[in-house]
Amino acid sequence: MERFQKFILLPLILTASLPGLAFCYSIINGPTNATVLAGSEARFNCTVSEGWIILIWLSNGSPVLTVSSSQGAFETSDRFTSQNYTSSSGFTSELIIHNTQLSDSGKIECSVQQADSKFAFLSVQVNGSLSIKNSTLTVKENETIEIVCEALGWAPAPDITWMTNDSFIDKSKYVTQQSQGSNGLYDALSILTLTLTDTEILTCLADIEALPNPQNASVTCIFVNSTLENAYSEDSRSTWVIVLAVVLSLVGIILLIIIIVVVVRCCLKKKESTYQTEIRKVSAEKNTDSDLKNMQRHGSENQGYIPEERWNTEHISRIPSSSPVSSKITVPAEDLHTSSVPKVRPQRRTDYPISPKKIRNVTLV
Numbered sequence: 001m002e003r004f005q006k007f008i009l010l011p012l013i014l015t016a017s018l019p020g021l022a023f024c025y026s027i028i029n030g031p032t033n034a035t036v037l038a039g040s041e042a043r044f045n046c047t048v049s050e051g052w053i054i055l056i057w058l059s060n061g062s063p064v065l066t067v068s069s070s071q072g073a074f075e076t077s078d079r080f081t082s083q084n085y086t087s088s089s090g091f092t093s094e095l096i097i098h099n100t101q102l103s104d105s106g107k108i109e110c111s112v113q114q115a116d117s118k119f120a121f122l123s124v125q126v127n128g129s130l131s132i133k134n135s136t137l138t139v140k141e142n143e144t145i146e147i148v149c150e151a152l153g154w155a156p157a158p159d160i161t162w163m164t165n166d167s168f169i170d171k172s173k174y175v176t177q178q179s180q181g182s183n184g185l186y187d188a189l190s191i192l193t194l195t196l197t198d199t200e201i202l203t204c205l206a207d208i209e210a211l212p213n214p215q216n217a218s219v220t221c222i223f224v225n226s227t228l229e230n231a232y233s234e235d236s237r238s239t240w241v242i243v244l245a246v247v248l249s250l251v252g253i254i255l256l257i258i259i260i261v262v263v264v265r266c267c268l269k270k271k272e273s274t275y276q277t278e279i280r281k282v283s284a285e286k287n288t289d290s291d292l293k294n295m296q297r298h299g300s301e302n303q304g305y306i307p308e309e310r311w312n313t314e315h316i317s318r319i320p321s322s323s324p325v326s327s328k329i330t331v332p333a334e335d336l337h338t339s340s341v342p343k344v345r346p347q348r349r350t351d352y353p354i355s356p357k358k359i360r361n362v363t364l365v
């Protein structure tokens, strides 16, 4: 009985006397405040002196991990694990919270039974989205513009600041409103009002402690000198008109050319069967009948009529040879033509049926 009583009393006596015996059984270093982004991990250290028996980690008052000096850590959840370090100063238990959630925010406590307890705060933050509602802007002289920057789904509400090119804009130039959604996340809307005198890159920055660098969104505000702007708009209008006119006229010209080419080809195909073949035939004869070249020159204006001239000269040649020179000089060219015309037409008609045979010869070549 006495033994049993002593066995029960021992821990009671120990716990009662421990605060007084802090030098031999206490927390040397407790956890420190931490701020992390949701989804990442959070770590806390708790260093206890020699002689410790049991160490308990609590998150917002609930035990999440227990470490025993004899049996090590009892991990009951994948999200809460620990690492141990032993040094000359004591034993260090490092609590690791994986995949942190917003609900993990709060008090993290390291307890060595009733002996001692140290705590810190975990802040889990959410990196939301940031955007400027206006895309590229053009601003005129003396024109006051409003640029809207929207931050959605943050925790806590982000600090919004504005920059123009590389310098911060005075806080009086913008107004930021915050609102909290049902999911516990915050939205912020910041409206910047300003008048520009030059082209500027306007940047909206949103910051929370957990972010290594603020998130930012930018818009380029193009300053347009009003006189230049008018010229520009007129220019663009006139260039459009010119472009349209050029395109339309080009299309028209191309159509005309196509029509002309088609028509000419059609006509040529028909004509080729008559005049060209005749001419080719005649020129071929020209080469062979070198004696008649002089006569041909006389009628060079109308090559088509050469055969008739030849026909005439043949007649002339039949006439006594004493008078060809005088007849050439005295008889004007017009007379020759007029005289030949009535003879030409009937001859052509007689030649016509013969010509198709000669076309075939030409096309074969």
Ligand SMILES: *[C@@H]1O[C@H](CO)[C@@H](O)[C@H](O)[C@H]1NC(C)=O
Binding pocket: 033, 120, 121
């Ligand atoms: C830890 O966080 C709490 C709550 O945010 C704060 O009151 C306390 O001053 C912080 N401690 C340190 C050392 O920063």
Ligand SMILES: *[C@@H]1O[C@H](CO)[C@@H](O)[C@H](O)[C@H]1NC(C)=O
Binding pocket: 043, 044, 045, 085, 092, 094
């Ligand atoms: C905890 O202590 C160990 C050993 O000194 C160290 O490596 C680790 O970075 C510490 N962790 C934190 C969160 O301070």
Ligand SMILES: *[C@@H]1O[C@H](CO)[C@@H](O)[C@H](O)[C@H]1NC(C)=O
Binding pocket: 037, 127, 128, 129, 130, 211, 212, 215
């Ligand atoms: C925060 O969110 C933005 C936009 O979603 C992303 O570009 C950025 O990398 C995030 N920052 C961190 C530290 O995760």
Ligand SMILES: *[C@@H]1O[C@H](CO)[C@@H](O)[C@H](O)[C@H]1NC(C)=O
Binding pocket: 141, 142, 226
């Ligand atoms: C802009 O304001 C200045 C000063 O009030 C004035 O002199 C100038 O004519 C204004 N420019 C335009 C384009 O209205």
Ligand SMILES: *[C@@H]1O[C@H](CO)[C@@H](O)[C@H](O)[C@H]1NC(C)=O
Binding pocket: 133, 134, 137, 145, 146, 147, 148
């Ligand atoms: C920018 O966008 C906001 C909201 O879409 C609009 O109210 C404002 O007039 C825009 N600012 C300019 C300069 O277009």
Ligand SMILES: *[C@@H]1O[C@H](CO)[C@@H](O)[C@H](O)[C@H]1NC(C)=O
Binding pocket: 165, 198, 199, 200, 201
């Ligand atoms: C801001 O930057 C833009 C683009 O780099 C430049 O054209 C403009 O002159 C700058 N404005 C000022 C006031 O420096």
Ligand SMILES: *[C@@H]1O[C@H](CO)[C@@H](O)[C@H](O)[C@H]1NC(C)=O
Binding pocket: 163, 203, 213, 215, 216, 217
């Ligand atoms: C905006 O964010 C990008 C990417 O995070 C960074 O490279 C850039 O320096 C930031 N700009 C400003 C003005 O902070």
Ligand SMILES: *[C@@H]1O[C@H](CO)[C@@H](O)[C@H](O)[C@H]1NC(C)=O
Binding pocket: 141, 225, 226, 227, 228
């Ligand atoms: C607008 O352009 C004119 C001529 O280019 C210049 O004299 C004037 O200073 C410009 N105005 C501004 C506000 O830049």
